[in-house]
Amino acid sequence: MRTLVRTSKLSAAMLAFAALAGLSGCSSKAAAPEAPRNALVAHPQAADALNAEVYSGDVHARFESQLGFRVNGKIKTRLVDVGNHVEAGQVLAELDPLDLKLQVASANANLSSARANRDLAQSEFDRYRPLLDKHFISQTQFDTVSNTLKAAQAQLQQAQAAFAVAQNQAEYTSLRADHAGVITAINAEAGQVVSAGQAVAMLARDGSLEVEIAVPENRIGAYSVGTPVAIESWADAGKQLAGHLREISPEADHTTRTYRVRVSFDDTALAPRLGQTARVYFVDANTTAQILIPLAALYELGGKPAVWVVDAKTHQVRLAPVSVAAYREQGVTISGGVSAQDWIVTAGVHKLREGQAIAPIDALNRAIAL
Structure with a gap:
């Protein structure tokens, strides 16, 4: 009988110890830190594009020149390719x-002939001048020689200009x-006969860039x-x-009925x-000062709108009050409280608490690496 009593007491003690051990295990699990929960985050978007009118175009240099020879001829050699930068x-x-x-040789010969004619006319003029003073010749004869000299001088000037x-x-x-600038197009090759003014190459000058x-x-x-x-x-x-x-x-334009518009970059280095x-x-x-967030990102704090902002270093969230400018089909337009550089939680905001890590x-x- 005593043995049975002792056995019962021992069993009760073991059960009590097991219960305590179970309670201890539960408390240790409760004390373990909570694992960060996944949360969808994003940057707010600039709202200025909502009402913006958008046009597509191509980037051009402000000054583009079609380069061609000033005389007719056959191209002997081409020294640049498309894409080359030239000085x-x-x-x-x-x-x-x-x-x-x-042609230069012919013009030079004509110049020599005109110079010889001028020299001959000058010598005749110099010989006839004293004869006129002595009345050995008439004024009419002297005028003829003088005019011949003037004509020879004019012919010499003409020959000089032609030679130049x-x-x-x-x-x-x-x-x-x-x-x-940069060569953007080549329209002729070596061996091709071109006329004066025909476009051979297109040059985009260095400097300002624009979108047409x-x-x-x-x-x-x-x-x-x-x-x-x-842009x-x-x-x-x-x-x-900015531009x-x-x-x-x-x-x-007579075909498209559109107007050509040129838009310049404020900082060409970033173009x-x-x-x-x-x-x-x-x-x-x-x-221009507003941003757009998804409607699901909006939270209510004391009856006022707010969003959960994520700390980029600790990944902890905090509530930030915001000013709602308008509710749109694409989301909510915010005029203050957060910026486009902030990371905000965009879904499941009602399940978060202040300081929680995500x-x-x-x-x-x-x-995402913030």
């Missing part, structure tokens, strides 16, 4: 100079760049020279550069490369 005065192509050298033109034309056998766009005639009246714009390269989407409207064509596609945004001045992810469920 002012650099030779781009050369003509065969044989014919022009012959022939020399200049001989120098025009070299096509030179009039400014530093086409604006329909029903909207051209809304813009004026100096209007600020935002975004198709190759670098999301990065907008302004520089030039509006006074006449619409895209020549020929790249760019979008031009004509922004409403009333929305694991930021994007819309494709990929981890």
Whole structure:
């Protein structure tokens, strides 16, 4: 009987110990830190693009020159390719100079002949002058000699001018760049016969870059020279550069019925490369300071709107009161409280608490390094 009592007491003690151990295990699990939960985060978007009118165009140099020879001839050699950067005065192509050298030789011979005729007429004039003073010849005879001298002098001046033109034309056998820039097109090759003024190469000068766009005639009246714009390269989407409207064509294109408009970059150093596609945004001045957030990112704090802002270092969230400007189909327009550089939680905001650490992810469920 005593043995049974002892066994019961021992069993009770073991059960009590097991219960205590279970309670201890539960408390240790409760004390373990909570793992960060995944949260969808994003940057607020600039709201100025909501009401902006967007036009696509190409990047051009402000000054583009079609370069051609000033004389006719056959191209002997081409010294540059498309994409080459050239300096002012650099030779781009050369003509065969044989014919022009012959023209120089012919003009030089005519000059020598005219100089000889002038010298002969001068000697006749010098010989007849004293004869007139002694009345050995008539005034009519002397006038004839004097006029012959004047004609010879005029012919000499004409020959000198023709010789200078022939020399200049001989120098025009070299096509030179009039400014530093980039060759964007080649329209003739070695061996080709070209006429004076025919475009051989296109030069985009160094310096200002612009975007050329086409604006329909029903909207051209809304813009004026100096209007600020935002420019975004198709190759670098999301990065907008400041610019302004520089030039509006006074006449619409006869085929497309659109007006050619040139938009300049405020900082040429940040401009895209020549020929790249760019979008031009004509922004409403009333929305330039506003940003757009998803409706699901909006939270209520004491009856006022707020958003959860993520600390980039600790990944902890905090509530930031915001000022709502308007509710739109695309989201909520915010006029203050957060900036476009902040990271905000865009979904599941009602499950967060102040100071909670999160694991930021994007819309494709990929981890984000803030």
